[in-house]
Amino acid sequence: MILELDCGNSFIKWRALQVGTNDSLWGGVAASVSELLQGVSACSKQLTRGRMVSVRSDAETKQLCSSLEKVLGISISCARPSRELGGVVNGYDDYARLGLDRWLAIVAAYSIDARAALVLDLGTAVTADLISASGAHLGGYIAPGMPLLRHQLQTHTQRVRYDSVEAVSAARELVPGRSTAEAVERGCLLMLRSFVKTQIEYARSTFGNDVSLFATGGDAALITDIPVVRYVPDLVFRGLAVACP
Numbered sequence: 001m002i003l004e005l006d007c008g009n010s011f012i013k014w015r016a017l018q019v020g021t022n023d024s025l026w027g028g029v030a031a032s033v034s035e036l037l038q039g040v041s042a043c044s045k046q047l048t049r050g051r052m053v054s055v056r057s058d059a060e061t062k063q064l065c066s067s068l069e070k071v072l073g074i075s076i077s078c079a080r081p082s083r084e085l086g087g088v089v090n091g092y093d094d095y096a097r098l099g100l101d102r103w104l105a106i107v108a109a110y111s112i113d114a115r116a117a118l119v120l121d122l123g124t125a126v127t128a129d130l131i132s133a134s135g136a137h138l139g140g141y142i143a144p145g146m147p148l149l150r151h152q153l154q155t156h157t158q159r160v161r162y163d164s165v166e167a168v169s170a171a172r173e174l175v176p177g178r179s180t181a182e183a184v185e186r187g188c189l190l191m192l193r194s195f196v197k198t199q200i201e202y203a204r205s206t207f208g209n210d211v212s213l214f215a216t217g218g219d220a221a222l223i224t225d226i227p228v229v230r231y232v233p234d235l236v237f238r239g240l241a242v243a244c245p
Ligand SMILES: Nc1ncnc2c1ncn2[C@@H]1O[C@H](COP(=O)(O)OP(=O)(O)O)[C@@H](O)[C@H]1O
Pocket: 007, 008, 009, 010, 011, 012, 013, 029, 122, 123, 124, 125, 146, 147, 217, 218, 219
Protein backbone atom coordinates (compact mmCIF):
# COMPACT_ATOMS: atom_id res chain seq x y z
CA MET A 1 0.00 0.00 0.00
CA ILE A 2 1.11 3.53 -0.74
CA LEU A 3 0.88 6.39 1.76
CA GLU A 4 -0.09 9.78 0.32
CA LEU A 5 0.47 12.99 2.27
CA ASP A 6 -0.64 16.56 1.52
CA CYS A 7 0.92 18.98 4.00
CA GLY A 8 -0.96 22.28 3.93
CA ASN A 9 -0.30 25.26 6.15
CA SER A 10 -2.86 24.14 8.75
CA PHE A 11 -3.41 20.40 8.34
CA ILE A 12 -1.75 17.27 7.00
CA LYS A 13 -4.18 15.28 4.87
CA TRP A 14 -3.26 11.65 4.35
CA ARG A 15 -4.61 8.46 2.84
CA ALA A 16 -3.38 4.95 2.09
CA LEU A 17 -4.13 3.38 -1.29
CA GLN A 18 -3.78 -0.05 -2.75
CA VAL A 19 -1.07 0.40 -5.43
CA GLY A 20 -2.62 1.04 -8.86
CA THR A 21 -6.07 2.05 -7.55
CA ASN A 22 -7.69 5.28 -6.39
CA ASP A 23 -9.61 3.58 -3.56
CA SER A 24 -8.40 4.65 -0.16
CA LEU A 25 -8.98 2.26 2.71
CA TRP A 26 -7.55 4.61 5.33
CA GLY A 27 -7.22 8.36 5.53
CA GLY A 28 -7.51 11.37 7.75
CA VAL A 29 -6.74 14.97 8.58
CA ALA A 30 -4.04 15.61 11.20
CA ALA A 31 -3.14 18.85 12.97
CA SER A 32 0.31 17.60 14.05
CA VAL A 33 2.89 14.93 13.28
CA SER A 34 1.96 12.95 16.40
CA GLU A 35 -1.70 13.01 15.38
CA LEU A 36 -0.65 11.87 11.90
CA LEU A 37 1.39 8.96 13.26
CA GLN A 38 -1.48 7.94 15.50
CA GLY A 39 -3.85 7.85 12.52
CA VAL A 40 -1.44 6.06 10.20
CA SER A 41 -0.54 3.42 12.81
CA ALA A 42 -3.71 1.42 11.93
CA CYS A 43 -2.29 0.60 8.48
CA SER A 44 1.46 1.24 8.88
CA LYS A 45 2.40 -2.45 8.60
CA GLN A 46 0.93 -2.65 5.09
CA LEU A 47 2.71 0.42 3.70
CA THR A 48 5.36 -0.19 1.05
CA ARG A 49 6.20 3.39 0.06
CA GLY A 50 4.95 6.96 0.20
CA ARG A 51 4.58 10.20 -1.74
CA MET A 52 4.19 13.67 -0.34
CA VAL A 53 3.39 17.23 -1.35
CA SER A 54 4.09 20.08 1.03
CA VAL A 55 3.71 23.85 0.98
CA ARG A 56 5.68 24.18 4.22
CA SER A 57 9.29 25.41 4.32
CA ASP A 58 11.95 23.23 2.71
CA ALA A 59 13.47 22.59 6.13
CA GLU A 60 10.18 21.51 7.73
CA THR A 61 9.26 19.39 4.71
CA LYS A 62 12.63 17.62 4.74
CA GLN A 63 12.44 17.01 8.48
CA LEU A 64 8.88 15.68 8.25
CA CYS A 65 9.76 13.40 5.36
CA SER A 66 12.83 11.91 7.01
CA SER A 67 11.16 11.35 10.37
CA LEU A 68 8.21 9.61 8.69
CA GLU A 69 10.59 7.47 6.63
CA LYS A 70 12.36 6.44 9.81
CA VAL A 71 9.27 5.70 11.89
CA LEU A 72 7.34 3.93 9.12
CA GLY A 73 10.33 2.21 7.50
CA ILE A 74 9.38 3.24 3.96
CA SER A 75 10.84 5.64 1.41
CA ILE A 76 8.75 8.72 0.60
CA SER A 77 9.12 10.69 -2.62
CA CYS A 78 8.36 14.40 -2.54
CA ALA A 79 6.69 16.30 -5.37
CA ARG A 80 9.00 18.94 -6.84
CA PRO A 81 8.25 22.01 -8.94
CA SER A 82 8.31 21.56 -12.71
CA ARG A 83 7.77 23.74 -15.75
CA GLU A 84 5.59 21.13 -17.43
CA LEU A 85 3.65 18.08 -16.23
CA GLY A 86 0.77 16.01 -17.60
CA GLY A 87 0.31 18.32 -20.60
CA VAL A 88 0.11 21.47 -18.43
CA VAL A 89 2.63 24.30 -18.69
CA ASN A 90 3.30 26.22 -15.47
CA GLY A 91 2.33 29.88 -15.96
CA TYR A 92 4.56 31.50 -13.32
CA ASP A 93 7.55 33.57 -14.47
CA ASP A 94 9.52 31.58 -11.88
CA TYR A 95 7.79 28.18 -12.02
CA ALA A 96 9.38 26.97 -8.76
CA ARG A 97 7.50 29.62 -6.76
CA LEU A 98 4.03 28.35 -7.65
CA GLY A 99 2.63 26.53 -4.60
CA LEU A 100 2.99 22.80 -5.17
CA ASP A 101 -0.56 22.10 -3.97
CA ARG A 102 -1.85 24.53 -6.60
CA TRP A 103 0.34 22.97 -9.28
CA LEU A 104 -0.79 19.42 -8.51
CA ALA A 105 -4.46 20.45 -8.38
CA ILE A 106 -4.09 22.10 -11.80
CA VAL A 107 -2.38 19.04 -13.27
CA ALA A 108 -5.09 16.76 -11.83
CA ALA A 109 -7.92 18.95 -13.17
CA TYR A 110 -6.44 18.79 -16.67
CA SER A 111 -5.97 15.03 -16.38
CA ILE A 112 -9.69 14.63 -15.52
CA ASP A 113 -10.91 16.96 -18.29
CA ALA A 114 -8.46 18.16 -20.94
CA ARG A 115 -10.29 21.45 -21.44
CA ALA A 116 -10.26 24.97 -20.03
CA ALA A 117 -10.67 24.99 -16.26
CA LEU A 118 -10.89 27.08 -13.13
CA VAL A 119 -9.39 25.34 -10.09
CA LEU A 120 -10.41 26.59 -6.65
CA ASP A 121 -8.66 25.38 -3.49
CA LEU A 122 -10.21 26.49 -0.20
CA GLY A 123 -7.88 25.95 2.73
CA THR A 124 -5.87 28.32 4.92
CA ALA A 125 -5.66 30.43 1.80
CA VAL A 126 -8.15 30.32 -1.06
CA THR A 127 -6.55 30.01 -4.47
CA ALA A 128 -7.97 30.22 -7.98
CA ASP A 129 -6.04 29.07 -11.04
CA LEU A 130 -6.92 29.19 -14.71
CA ILE A 131 -5.91 26.66 -17.37
CA SER A 132 -6.59 27.03 -21.09
CA ALA A 133 -7.95 24.20 -23.26
CA SER A 134 -4.42 23.61 -24.58
CA GLY A 135 -3.05 23.16 -21.04
CA ALA A 136 -1.47 26.57 -20.53
CA HIS A 137 -1.67 27.68 -16.89
CA LEU A 138 -2.63 31.35 -17.19
CA GLY A 139 -1.79 32.15 -13.56
CA GLY A 140 -4.08 32.68 -10.62
CA TYR A 141 -5.06 34.42 -7.42
CA ILE A 142 -4.32 33.95 -3.71
CA ALA A 143 -6.58 35.37 -0.99
CA PRO A 144 -7.13 34.64 2.71
CA GLY A 145 -9.37 31.63 3.35
CA MET A 146 -12.00 31.31 6.09
CA PRO A 147 -9.55 30.54 8.95
CA LEU A 148 -7.46 33.62 8.13
CA LEU A 149 -10.42 35.94 7.56
CA ARG A 150 -11.97 35.22 10.96
CA HIS A 151 -8.60 35.14 12.72
CA GLN A 152 -7.66 38.60 11.41
CA LEU A 153 -10.87 40.06 12.86
CA GLN A 154 -10.33 38.36 16.19
CA THR A 155 -6.69 39.39 16.54
CA HIS A 156 -7.12 43.01 15.42
CA THR A 157 -10.24 43.92 17.44
CA GLN A 158 -11.05 43.96 21.15
CA ARG A 159 -14.67 42.81 21.06
CA VAL A 160 -14.97 40.33 18.24
CA ARG A 161 -15.03 37.22 20.43
CA TYR A 162 -17.13 34.05 20.26
CA ASP A 163 -16.55 30.33 20.68
CA SER A 164 -16.35 27.57 18.09
CA VAL A 165 -19.77 26.15 19.00
CA GLU A 166 -21.38 29.52 18.21
CA ALA A 167 -19.35 29.68 14.99
CA VAL A 168 -20.71 26.38 13.70
CA SER A 169 -24.37 27.28 14.20
CA ALA A 170 -23.82 30.87 12.98
CA ALA A 171 -22.60 29.68 9.58
CA ARG A 172 -25.77 27.74 8.73
CA GLU A 173 -27.45 30.77 7.15
CA LEU A 174 -26.43 33.93 5.32
CA VAL A 175 -29.19 36.36 6.47
CA PRO A 176 -27.95 39.43 8.40
CA GLY A 177 -26.35 38.35 11.69
CA ARG A 178 -27.93 39.16 15.06
CA SER A 179 -24.90 38.24 17.14
CA THR A 180 -21.13 38.76 16.78
CA ALA A 181 -20.65 35.13 15.78
CA GLU A 182 -23.34 35.33 13.10
CA ALA A 183 -22.15 38.71 11.81
CA VAL A 184 -18.51 37.59 11.46
CA GLU A 185 -19.08 34.04 10.20
CA ARG A 186 -21.63 35.18 7.61
CA GLY A 187 -19.60 38.24 6.63
CA CYS A 188 -16.47 36.16 5.99
CA LEU A 189 -18.46 33.49 4.19
CA LEU A 190 -20.00 36.12 1.91
CA MET A 191 -16.51 37.46 1.11
CA LEU A 192 -15.32 33.98 0.24
CA ARG A 193 -18.35 33.20 -1.92
CA SER A 194 -18.16 36.58 -3.67
CA PHE A 195 -14.51 35.87 -4.50
CA VAL A 196 -15.49 32.49 -5.93
CA LYS A 197 -18.37 33.93 -7.97
CA THR A 198 -16.10 36.63 -9.40
CA GLN A 199 -13.58 33.94 -10.38
CA ILE A 200 -16.31 31.97 -12.14
CA GLU A 201 -17.45 35.10 -14.02
CA TYR A 202 -13.85 35.80 -15.02
CA ALA A 203 -13.29 32.21 -16.20
CA ARG A 204 -16.48 32.36 -18.28
CA SER A 205 -15.56 35.73 -19.79
CA THR A 206 -12.14 34.29 -20.71
CA PHE A 207 -13.15 30.84 -21.96
CA GLY A 208 -16.90 31.09 -22.62
CA ASN A 209 -19.16 28.42 -21.14
CA ASP A 210 -16.77 25.67 -22.23
CA VAL A 211 -14.93 25.62 -18.91
CA SER A 212 -14.78 23.08 -16.07
CA LEU A 213 -15.04 24.43 -12.53
CA PHE A 214 -13.21 22.37 -9.90
CA ALA A 215 -13.25 22.89 -6.14
CA THR A 216 -11.12 21.21 -3.51
CA GLY A 217 -9.70 21.88 -0.01
CA GLY A 218 -11.05 21.53 3.51
CA ASP A 219 -13.54 24.39 3.14
CA ALA A 220 -14.78 23.52 -0.38
CA ALA A 221 -18.14 22.43 1.05
CA LEU A 222 -18.87 26.14 1.65
CA ILE A 223 -19.23 26.73 -2.10
CA THR A 224 -20.35 23.45 -3.64
CA ASP A 225 -23.95 24.65 -3.89
CA ILE A 226 -22.81 27.22 -6.48
CA PRO A 227 -24.06 25.76 -9.79
CA VAL A 228 -21.77 23.49 -11.81
CA VAL A 229 -18.88 23.63 -9.36
CA ARG A 230 -17.42 20.12 -9.32
CA TYR A 231 -16.19 19.11 -5.88
CA VAL A 232 -13.17 16.79 -6.11
CA PRO A 233 -11.87 16.32 -2.55
CA ASP A 234 -8.77 14.38 -3.65
CA LEU A 235 -7.68 16.70 -6.47
CA VAL A 236 -4.23 17.37 -4.94
CA PHE A 237 -3.70 13.63 -4.30
CA ARG A 238 -4.62 12.87 -7.91
CA GLY A 239 -2.00 15.35 -9.07
CA LEU A 240 0.49 13.85 -6.64
CA ALA A 241 0.08 10.47 -8.35
CA VAL A 242 1.00 12.12 -11.68
CA ALA A 243 4.02 13.90 -10.15
CA CYS A 244 5.33 10.87 -8.21
CA PRO A 245 4.00 7.79 -10.05
N1 LIG B 1 -11.68 16.97 9.27
C1 LIG B 1 -11.25 18.24 9.25
N2 LIG B 1 -10.27 18.64 10.09
C2 LIG B 1 -9.83 19.90 10.07
N3 LIG B 1 -10.32 20.87 9.26
C3 LIG B 1 -11.30 20.54 8.42
C4 LIG B 1 -11.80 19.21 8.35
N4 LIG B 1 -12.74 19.18 7.40
C5 LIG B 1 -12.85 20.44 6.91
N5 LIG B 1 -12.00 21.27 7.53
C6 LIG B 1 -11.83 22.70 7.19
O1 LIG B 1 -10.71 22.75 6.36
C7 LIG B 1 -10.03 23.98 6.51
C8 LIG B 1 -8.56 23.72 6.23
O2 LIG B 1 -8.48 23.25 4.89
P1 LIG B 1 -7.20 22.53 4.34
O3 LIG B 1 -7.44 22.34 2.87
O4 LIG B 1 -6.86 21.33 5.13
O5 LIG B 1 -6.11 23.68 4.60
P2 LIG B 1 -4.54 23.63 4.43
O6 LIG B 1 -4.27 22.84 3.17
O7 LIG B 1 -4.18 25.06 4.29
O8 LIG B 1 -3.94 23.00 5.63
C9 LIG B 1 -10.34 24.46 7.92
O9 LIG B 1 -10.69 25.83 7.88
C10 LIG B 1 -11.57 23.64 8.34
O10 LIG B 1 -12.70 24.48 8.43
